[in-house]
Amino acid sequence: MNLKTLALELGLSPTTVSRALNGYPEVSEATRRRVREAAEAANYHPNTQAKRLATGRAMAIGHIIPISDRHEIVNPVFADFIAGAGEVYARAGYDMVMTIVPDDSEARAYAELRSKGNVDGVLIHAPKVEDHRIAMLDTLGMPYVLHGRVSGSDSAFSWVDVNNKRAFERATNFLLDLGHRRIALINGIGEMDFARRRRRGYEAALKARDMAIDPALIVEGEMTEAQGHDAAREMLRWPDPPTAFLTASLLSAMGARRGIEEAGLVMGRDVSIVTHDDELGYLKNGTAEEPIFTATRSSVREAGRRCAALLIEQIESGDRSPRHELMEAVLVVGQSTGPVPTQ
Amino acid sequence: MNLKTLALELGLSPTTVSRALNGYPEVSEATRRRVREAAEAANYHPNTQAKRLATGRAMAIGHIIPISDRHEIVNPVFADFIAGAGEVYARAGYDMVMTIVPDDSEARAYAELRSKGNVDGVLIHAPKVEDHRIAMLDTLGMPYVLHGRVSGSDSAFSWVDVNNKRAFERATNFLLDLGHRRIALINGIGEMDFARRRRRGYEAALKARDMAIDPALIVEGEMTEAQGHDAAREMLRWPDPPTAFLTASLLSAMGARRGIEEAGLVMGRDVSIVTHDDELGYLKNGTAEEPIFTATRSSVREAGRRCAALLIEQIESGDRSPRHELMEAVLVVGQSTGPVPTQ
DNA sequence: GGAGTTGTCCAAAGCGCTTTGGGCGGGCGA
DNA sequence: TCGCCCGCCCAAAGCGCTTTGGACAACTCC
Numbered sequence: 001m002n003l004k005t006l007a008l009e010l011g012l013s014p015t016t017v018s019r020a021l022n023g024y025p026e027v028s029e030a031t032r033r034r035v036r037e038a039a040e041a042a043n044y045h046p047n048t049q050a051k052r053l054a055t056g057r058a059m060a061i062g063h064i065i066p067i068s069d070r071h072e073i074v075n076p077v078f079a080d081f082i083a084g085a086g087e088v089y090a091r092a093g094y095d096m097v098m099t100i101v102p103d104d105s106e107a108r109a110y111a112e113l114r115s116k117g118n119v120d121g122v123l124i125h126a127p128k129v130e131d132h133r134i135a136m137l138d139t140l141g142m143p144y145v146l147h148g149r150v151s152g153s154d155s156a157f158s159w160v161d162v163n164n165k166r167a168f169e170r171a172t173n174f175l176l177d178l179g180h181r182r183i184a185l186i187n188g189i190g191e192m193d194f195a196r197r198r199r200r201g202y203e204a205a206l207k208a209r210d211m212a213i214d215p216a217l218i219v220e221g222e223m224t225e226a227q228g229h230d231a232a233r234e235m236l237r238w239p240d241p242p243t244a245f246l247t248a249s250l251l252s253a254m255g256a257r258r259g260i261e262e263a264g265l266v267m268g269r270d271v272s273i274v275t276h277d278d279e280l281g282y283l284k285n286g287t288a289e290e291p292i293f294t295a296t297r298s299s300v301r302e303a304g305r306r307c308a309a310l311l312i313e314q315i316e317s318g319d320r321s322p323r324h325e326l327m328e329a330v331l332v333v334g335q336s337t338g339p340v341p342t343q
Numbered sequence: 344m345n346l347k348t349l350a351l352e353l354g355l356s357p358t359t360v361s362r363a364l365n366g367y368p369e370v371s372e373a374t375r376r377r378v379r380e381a382a383e384a385a386n387y388h389p390n391t392q393a394k395r396l397a398t399g400r401a402m403a404i405g406h407i408i409p410i411s412d413r414h415e416i417v418n419p420v421f422a423d424f425i426a427g428a429g430e431v432y433a434r435a436g437y438d439m440v441m442t443i444v445p446d447d448s449e450a451r452a453y454a455e456l457r458s459k460g461n462v463d464g465v466l467i468h469a470p471k472v473e474d475h476r477i478a479m480l481d482t483l484g485m486p487y488v489l490h491g492r493v494s495g496s497d498s499a500f501s502w503v504d505v506n507n508k509r510a511f512e513r514a515t516n517f518l519l520d521l522g523h524r525r526i527a528l529i530n531g532i533g534e535m536d537f538a539r540r541r542r543r544g545y546e547a548a549l550k551a552r553d554m555a556i557d558p559a560l561i562v563e564g565e566m567t568e569a570q571g572h573d574a575a576r577e578m579l580r581w582p583d584p585p586t587a588f589l590t591a592s593l594l595s596a597m598g599a600r601r602g603i604e605e606a607g608l609v610m611g612r613d614v615s616i617v618t619h620d621d622e623l624g625y626l627k628n629g630t631a632e633e634p635i636f637t638a639t640r641s642s643v644r645e646a647g648r649r650c651a652a653l654l655i656e657q658i659e660s661g662d663r664s665p666r667h668e669l670m671e672a673v674l675v676v677g678q679s680t681g682p683v684p685t686q
Numbered sequence: 687g688g689a690g691t692t693g694t695c696c697a698a699a700g701c702g703c704t705t706t707g708g709g710c711g712g713g714c715g716a
Numbered sequence: 717t718c719g720c721c722c723g724c725c726c727a728a729a730g731c732g733c734t735t736t737g738g739a740c741a742a743c744t745c746c
Contacts, residue, residue: 001458002732013696018734028694043454048461049395050732053701058392060440067430076625079422086443087410095461097403098439100429111386115344117702118391118438224625225597251626254568254597261604282419282567283594345702356726361704371724393702396731460732 001044010038021046060095061085061311062119064110066103076251077278077300078125081147084304085123092312094120107136114140120315123147123307127193143320145311147303148193158314160307160325164194167296167329168201168246171274174294174331175244176209179340180272182217184242186231186252190220198248198276223248228255236263236271243340244272250283253293257336272337276329291334298329344387353381364389403438404428404654405462407453409446419594420621420643421468424490427647428466435655437463450479457483463658466490466650470536486663488654490646491536501657503650503668507537510639510672511544511589514617517637517674518587519552522683523615525560527585529574529595533563541591541619566591571598572605579606579614586683587615593626596636600679615680619672634677641672 007017012031020027020035027035038044052058063082082096089096097119101109110133113119121143124133131150134157146159168185175183185202188195199220203213219231228247235242236259247253253275260271267273277285277295286292306325314320350360355374363370363378370378381387395401406425425439432439440462444452453476456462464486467476474493477500489502511528518526528545531538542563546556562574571590578585579602590596596618603614610616620628620638629635649668657663 003734004732014733015696015698015735016694019695022734024735026694031694043458045455045458046734047396047732048459049392049401050701051734052392053390053396053703054732054734056701065426065429067426076419076422079419082441083408083410083443086408086441090443096441096443098425098429098441100426100433100439112388115386115388116391222625224627226627226629258601258604261601282565284567284569286569346704347702357703358705358726358728359724362725365704369724374724389704390702393731394704396733397702397704399731 001042002047006038006042006044009042010035018046058118058120059093060097060119061089061308062113062122063096063098063125064106064113064122065098065100065125066106067100068103075126076249076280076283080278080280080299080301081125081304081307083281084299084301085308086304088305088308088312092308094312107132110136110140110142114142121145121311123311128191129193129196131193143311143314145307145314147307149197150193151196155322155324158310158322158324160303160310160327161194162298162303162327162329164197164329165201165204167276167298167331168198169205170201170329170331171246171276171294171296172202172205175246175272175274175337176205178244178272178337180244181211181340182214182240182242183244183246184217184231184235185219186223186228186245186247186256187218187220188223188248195220195248202246217242223252225251225255225258228252228257229259230255232256232259232271233262236260236265242271244274244337247273247275250275250277250280250285250293250295253295253336268336268338270341272340274337277332285332286334291332292336294334294337295332296329297332298327303327344385345390349381349385349387352385353378361389401461401463402436403440403462404432404651405456405465406439406441406468407449407456407465408441408443408468409449410443411446418469419592419623419626423621423623423642423644424468424647424650426624427642427644428651429647431648431651431655435651437655449476453479453483453485457485464488464654466654471534472536472539474536486654486657488650488657490650492540493536494539498665498667501653501665501667503646503653503670504537505641505646505670505672507540507672508544508547510619510641510674511541512548513544513672513674514589514619514637514639515545515548518589518615518617518680519548521587521615521680523587524554524683525557525583525585526587526589527560527574527578528562529566529571529588529590529599530561530563531566531591538563538591545589560585566595568594568598568601571595571600572602573598575599575602575614576605579603579608585614587617587680590616590618593618593620593623593628593636593638596638596679611679611681613684615683617680620675628675629677634675635679637677637680638675639672640675641670646670 003014007014016027017035020032086096099109124144124146127146127148127150129151137144149159149161187199206213221227245256247256253273256273257267260267265271274294277297278300285295346357350357359370360378363375429439442452467487467489470489470491470493472494480487492502492504530542549556564570588599590599596616599616600610603610608614617637620640621643628638
C-alpha cells in the first residue's frame with residue numbers, strides 16, 4: 001500500500017492525502033477524517049525512505065561504537081544508556097542506528113554517516129580527556145551531543161554529564177568524616193574524562209584537609225569485578241592497609257567486597273566501601289530503600305534520556321548554541337560504611 | 344556533493360558514474376578508475392535514502408526491544424550479542440536500527456517497521472517458551488532469525504542457539520561424577536525458552552541416574568548477583584543443604600559464591616559451583632587458561648555474529664527456507680568444583 | 687454585481703539515486 | 717564492402733513521498 005493507491009481508492013489526489021495525514025490546514029476536517037480512517041484500515045504507513053528523501057531529514061540518530069579499544073559496547077553502562085536514549089527516540093519518531101566500527105576507522109565512520117545522510121545527528125559516548133572526535137565533528141558540521149565532557153573545551157558543545165568531581169569529593173568527605181585516613185580509589189581507565197574528574201574530586205577532598213595524596217592508593221583500569229577484587233586483596237596485605245575503598249562502579253565494589261571478606265574482614269565494620277552506582281537495570285545496589293553499598297547514585301539511563309532529548313531539540317530547532325546539563329549524584333548510605341575501626 | 348554534480352564535473356552522465364561506482368561491466372576500466380578517484384577525492388558517498396528508495400532495499404536490520412517486561416536491553420548479555428551482530432552488519436554494509444518500544448506495542452512495532460519499509464529483516468531476541476512473535480512475523484512475511492528457539496516449532500524458522508539442554512546435562516553429570524547428590528539449579532526466568540531447556544538438561548541428567556528431582560532445589564528468576572546470593576544463603580541454612588550449585592549466569596555464580604563464603608564455607612571444597620558463561624566482554628570468568636568457575640562456555644557474541652550472517656544471507660539470497668545453527672558449549676574446569684565432601 | 691478573500695483541492699516538479707532501453711562508432715567476419 | 721556485434725556511453729523513467737504554485741468554487745463585502 002502506498003500513497004498513490006490509497007489516494008486512488010479515496011478518489012483524492014496524493015497531495016491531499018499527504019496533507020491530510022501530515023496535519024496541514026489546507027484540507028477539510030471531513031476529508032481528513034476520511035483519509036485517516038482509510039489509512040488506518042489499510043495499515044498504511046508512508047515509506048520511510050521516500051519520506052526521508054523528500055524531506056531531507058533522516059529521522060534517525062547515530063551511535064558509533066568502536067569495537068576494540070575501550071570495549072565500549074560491552075561496558076555494562078552502555079546498555080542502560082542506550083535504553084534511556086532509545087525511549088526518547090521512539091517517542092519522537094526517530095530511529096536509533098548503531099554502527100560498530102573497528103577502532104581505527106571511527107573517524108571515517110562519522111564522515112561517512114554524514115555524507116551518506118542517514119542520520120540527523122550523533123550521540124557521542126565515553127569521551128576521553130582529550131578527544132579527537134570533537135574537532136572532527138565540528139568540521140563535519142553535524143549536530144551532536146556528548147554524554148560526558150572533554151576537559152578544557154566544556155562549553156564549545158552540548159553535553160549531559162553527572163557531576164563526577166563533586167560526587168567523588170562528597171564520597172571522600174563522607175569517609176573522612178567517619179575518621180578514615182587511608183582511602184583507596186579504585187577508578188576507571190585514566191584517560192577517560194569521567195575517571196579524571198572523579199580522581200580530581202577525590203584529590204580535592206584530601207587536599208582540602210591538608211592530606212597527602214598517596215599514588216599507591218590509586219588504581220585505574222577497567223571497572224570489573226576482578227579489578228576491585230585484585231586491588232583490595234593486594235592493598236589489604238600491606239602493613240598500612242587502606243581502611244576504606246572508593247570504587248567507580250558496582251562491579252568493582254562487589255570485587256572489593258570479596259577481597260575484604262577473603263581477608264577475613266567485615267565490610268562496613270573493618271573496611272568501608274563507597275561506590276558510584278549508575279543504577280543499572282540488572283545490577284542493583286540492593287533496593288532503593290535498603291542499599292547495600294553506600295553510594296553516589298545517578299541514573300545513567302536518565303542521562304541517556306536527557307542526551308537524546310537535547311540532541312533532538314537541537315536538530316529540530318536548528319539552534320546550534322551549546323547547552324549543558326549537569327546532573328548531581330545523590331549520596332545514599334548503605335551498610336558498607338562505618339567509622340574507622342580503632343586499632 | 345551528489346551524483347549529478349559529480350557527473351557534471353567529470354563530464355559524464357549520472358548513469359555512467361553510478362555504474363562505475365557500483366561495478367557494472369558497461370563502463371571502461373579507464374573511466375571507472377577516473378570516477379573512483381574523483382569520488383574518493385570529493386568524499387562522495389551516495390545518499391542512503393535515495394539509494395534505498397531506488398533499489399527498494401533498506402540495507403538495515405531491525406532489533407525491537409521491549410522496554411519493561413523482561414528488561415531485555417539491560418540484560419548483560421544483550422550488549423555482547425549486539426556487538427557481535429553489529430560487526431557483521433557493518434562489514435556487509437547494513438545499518439543496525441534499534442527500536443525501544445513499550446511492551447504492549449511490540450506487535451505493532453513489527454508491523455510498522457514492515458510497512459514503513461525501513462528494514463530488510465529483523466533479529467528476534469529472548470524467545471519465550473511460547474512466543475507470539477513467531478506467528479506475527481510469519482503473517483508479516485518479513486525475513487527474521489531467532490536468537491534461541493521456541494519449543495515445539497523449532498524447524499519452522501531460522502535460528503541460532505546454543506545447545507542449552509546438553510550443556511546443563513553435561514554440567515550436571517560433571518557434578519554427579521564428583522559425587523554430588525544434592526545439586527541446586529539457579530536458573531533464568533522460567534518462561535524463557537533457554538531457561539526451560541537448561542532445566543530439562545538438568546532434569547535429564549538426574550533422571551538418567553534414577554535420581555528424584557527436588558523442586559525445592561530449583562530457583563528461577565532474573566539472573567542477578569542477588570539472585571545467586573539469596574538462593575545460596577537460603578539453601579545453605581537447610582538441614583540437608585545442597586553440596587553444589589548450577590547457575591545460569593556468571594553474575595548468579597558470583598552471588599552464590601558470596602552466599603557460600605558468608606556461610607563460612609569454601610567454594611570448590613565445601614560447596615561446588617558450575618555456571619554457564621556467555622563470555623561477556625566485561626564480565627570474565629578469570630582468564631581463558633585459568634577460569635575461576637567451572638563453566639559451560641559459549642560466546643554470545645559469536646552467536647550474534649552467526650545470527651546476523653544467517654539473516655543477511657537469507658535476505659540477499661531470497662531463500663526463505665529455515666536454517667539452524669546449534670552451538671555446543673564447552674565445559675571448562677575451574678576452581679569452583681571438587682568432589683563432594685565426605686561428612 | 688463585481689472584486690477580493692477564503693476554503694478546498696490538484697498537477698507537476700523535485701529529492702538523489704538506479705535501471706531500462708537505446709545510440710553510436712569501431713572492429714570483425716563473410 | 718557490407719552487415720553485425722560489441723564496447724561504451726547516455727536520456728529518461730521511476731522509486732514514493734513532499735511541496736510549490738495554482739485552479740476553482742463559494743463566500744464576503746462594498
